Amino acid sequence: xxxxxxxxxxxxxGTARAVADVVLFEGYVLYPYRASAAKNRLRWQFGVLVPPxxxxxxxxxxxxxxxxxxxxxGDSPLHAEVRFLRAQRRTVERALPGGGFEPADALDLPDRxxxxxxxxxxxxxxxxxxxxxxxxxxxxxxxxxxxxxxxGPAGREFVLPFSCAAGEDTEEVRDAAGxxxxxxxxxRERVEGELRLSAAELPGPYRVVRxxxxxxxxxxxxxxxxxxxxxxxxxxxxxxxxxxxxxxGSGAFLSMTDPPExxxxxxxxxxxxxxxxxxxxxxxxxxxxxxxxxxxxxxxHIAPESPGAxxxxxxxxxxxxxxxxxxxxxxxxxxxxxxxxxxxxxxxADSMPPEVLERLHGAVRSLREVTGPPVLSTPxxxxxxxxxxxxxxxxxxxxxxxxxxxxxxxxxxxGVSVGAGSRVRLRPGKRRTDAQDIFVHGRTxxxxxxxxxVDGGVHVAVTVxxxxxxxxxxxxxxxxxxxxxxxxxVEDGA
Numbered sequence: 001x002x003x004x005x006x007x008x009x010x011x012x013x014g015t016a017r018a019v020a021d022v023v024l025f026e027g028y029v030l031y032p033y034r035a036s037a038a039k040n041r042l043r044w045q046f047g048v049l050v051p052p053x054x055x056x057x058x059x060x061x062x063x064x065x066x067x068x069x070x071x072x073x074g075d076s077p078l079h080a081e082v083r084f085l086r087a088q089r090r091t092v093e094r095a096l097p098g099g100g101f102e103p104a105d106a107l108d109l110p111d112r113x114x115x116x117x118x119x120x121x122x123x124x125x126x127x128x129x130x131x132x133x134x135x136x137x138x139x140x141x142x143x144x145x146x147x148x149x150x151x152g153p154a155g156r157e158f159v160l161p162f163s164c165a166a167g168e169d170t171e172e173v174r175d176a177a178g179x180x181x182x183x184x185x186x187x188r189e190r191v192e193g194e195l196r197l198s199a200a201e202l203p204g205p206y207r208v209v210r211x212x213x214x215x216x217x218x219x220x221x222x223x224x225x226x227x228x229x230x231x232x233x234x235x236x237x238x239x240x241x242x243x244x245x246x247x248x249g250s251g252a253f254l255s256m257t258d259p260p261e262x263x264x265x266x267x268x269x270x271x272x273x274x275x276x277x278x279x280x281x282x283x284x285x286x287x288x289x290x291x292x293x294x295x296x297x298x299x300x301h302i303a304p305e306s307p308g309a310x311x312x313x314x315x316x317x318x319x320x321x322x323x324x325x326x327x328x329x330x331x332x333x334x335x336x337x338x339x340x341x342x343x344x345x346x347x348x349a350d351s352m353p354p355e356v357l358e359r360l361h362g363a364v365r366s367l368r369e370v371t372g373p374p375v376l377s378t379p380x381x382x383x384x385x386x387x388x389x390x391x392x393x394x395x396x397x398x399x400x401x402x403x404x405x406x407x408x409x410x411x412x413x414x415g416v417s418v419g420a421g422s423r424v425r426l427r428p429g430k431r432r433t434d435a436q437d438i439f440v441h442g443r444t445x446x447x448x449x450x451x452x453x454v455d456g457g458v459h460v461a462v463t464v465x466x467x468x469x470x471x472x473x474x475x476x477x478x479x480x481x482x483x484x485x486x487x488x489x490v491e492d493g494a
Contacts, residue, residue: 013081016245016280016290019300021309023047023292024085024241025341028120028311031320032327033335033342035115040338043118044087047241047274047293049193051219054234063216066244066291067270068277069202069263070209072131072251079128079247082195082215084239085120086164086188092116094182107173107182112337114173114184119339120240121188125162125195131209131248134158134199157198161218164191189236192219195244202266208254210270213291215242243275244291252286255279257298305359308348311341318360324349406449411458416489422447423490424462428482440464440480444490448479458484 026046030039048060055062072078092114093101107114166189173182196214201207221237246253254260256277259267272291279298280290290300310320324345327335332350336343410419418424425444428437445462452458461479463470473479 012247012282012285012288013245015282015301016288018302019280019296020083020243020245020290020292022302023243023294024083024122025120025309025311026241026294028085029339029342029345030312031323032331033324033338033345034331035117035338036334044085044235044238044240047084047239047243048235049084049215049217049239049242049274050231050234051217051221051237053220053222054231055217058231061274063214064242064244064274064291064293065271066211066213066215066246066275066277066289067272068211068246068256068289068291069254069259069266069270070131070211070248070251071207071254072209072248074250075130075132076251077128077249078131078134078197078211079126079245079249080160080195080197080213081124081126081245082162082193082242083122083124083245084242086123086191087235087238087240088119088121089187089236090117090119091185091187092182093185095180101183104182107337109173109181109337110176111333112343113334114182114337115334117338118235119186123164123191123239125160125193127160127195127197129158129197131199131251134197134211135201135209157196160195160197162193162195164188166190187236189221190219191217191237191239193217193239204266206262208263208266210266211246213244213246215239215244241293243293245280246277246289246291247281248287253279253289255286255298303363305363307352307356307360308344309341310345310348318357321349321352321357321360325352404452406451406461409450409452411450411460411484413484413487413489418447418450418460418484418487418489420447420449424460424487425490426462426464426482426486427488428486436480445480446470448474451481460484460487 023046027043030037034040047064049062049064050058050060052062054060092104092107094104094107095101105115166187168188169186171184171186172180173184175181194216196212196216198212199209200212201209217237217239219237221234223233254263254267256267256270256272275291275293276295277289277291278296278300279286279288280300281288284299290296306317310317310324312320327346332346335346407420410417412418413424423444424447425442426440428441444465446465447460447462449461450458451461459481460483461481463473463479467473
């Protein structure tokens with residue numbers, strides 16, 4: 001592939017590349033990970049840029065367009081990296097007794113079953129260009145970039161052509177005794193494309209630049225005369241799962257998902273076709289953009305619980321790992337023979353320790369400390385803060401907070417202080433939820449406790465007068481609960 005100038009942004013692309021790899025292999029091989037499964041017969045669905053001859057005929061796309069806003073500082077370098085998969089067609093041949101080979105549908109080996117399959121080869125094209133060059137200046141180094149003529153006007157569209165040469169490799173297949181029983185033939189077709197970069201400074205009080213990046217399949221492939229004119233014939237010449245990474249040497253990109261208010265009109269005018277750009281810098285930085293064929297939020301990242309790639313992101317990792325481990329031995333042999341990545345998934349599921357599998361069950365990330373660490377105080381000391389009787393007491397246990405005491409707390413009901421031992425009349429009509437509210441409406445009851453929930457609500461626990469199970473309710477702590485506005489105080493002796 002192509003590399004122009006030093007890839008100085010490579011270290012900063014680490015976070016973005018981890019997410020991009022997931023998208024790169026999205027749906028690459030689906031559970032149950034064998035080529036014979038129906039879901040693995042129609043492949044290459046995400047970010048496919050087909051040759052123009054096929055796209056014009058069938059409505060598929062041959063280019064993707066990314067437009068983002070950025071605030072470069074000085075003569076900042078801009079690093080761009082195009083990544084995609086190239087479909088490598090693998091066929092299987094059986095060894096003949098007298099020498100030579102013949103095509104075969106499968107090679108059955110003790111540990112795997114080899115079958116024809118399209119493998120994905122990662123390809124990359126990268127370039128570094130100064131923003132000043134894109135805006136019309138010569139830049140600090142005065143160098144001319146790819147696609148520019150030294151005698152031509154500076155600042156015109158910057159073009160980086162790239163290509164992947166056709167090729168063919170063979171790999172011998174041997175049995176346990178070391179005898180050659182067949183071979184795998186891998187064929188790659190020529191793939192051609194280009195990255196076009198341009199920029200324009202927008203009018204206004206802020207120095208904002210709109211960057212346009214177009215990745216296009218420029219291959220000249222056409223269906224052969226009398227040959228198959230189907231998608232399978234075009235795919236070896238396509239850019240599969242194509243995506244783009246951008247990084248500013250100095251400056252920042254603006255979020256296209258949640259831009260500052262002053263930039264919203266300019267963001268609305270940006271055209272993003274067949275892709276969606278998000279911020280993806282390390283440590284939530286805004287100097288890197290990842291433009292993908294799916295919609296993500298800014299700063300996407302891989303869950304730390306994930307033990308490895310499963311290539312089937314439409315499934316839950318825990319379920320997928322369990323189902324993969326439950327495949328039969330024959331199904332696992334077929335999966336291992338389908339693709340090396342499928343075999344790695346089988347090995348991962350078979351060797352996953354229980355503690356790693358348990359970690360896949362779920363994680364809570366939204367909880368955060370909002371009150372600071374607990375403050376301990378000695379009995380009788382008035383700190384003005386809740387007193388923790390036991391540091392190991394759960395937060396939801398009333399005993400954890402000395403400032404809350406259900407048996408002594410009181411609440412105002414119609415201007416009357418009500419607490420444990422008070423008598424009230426039940427008026428639950430305002431929030432009637434079941435037939436029980438009808439049965440107790442108008443009945444008198446004894447207040448057993450006043451409780452406060454974590455949202456600041458107040459609930460009054462009562463036992464109904466005349467209830468033969470009232471004593472049992474007290475022993476079990478199973479009361480009826482009402483809010484203060486559903487009660488009316490009853491005077492003593494009434």
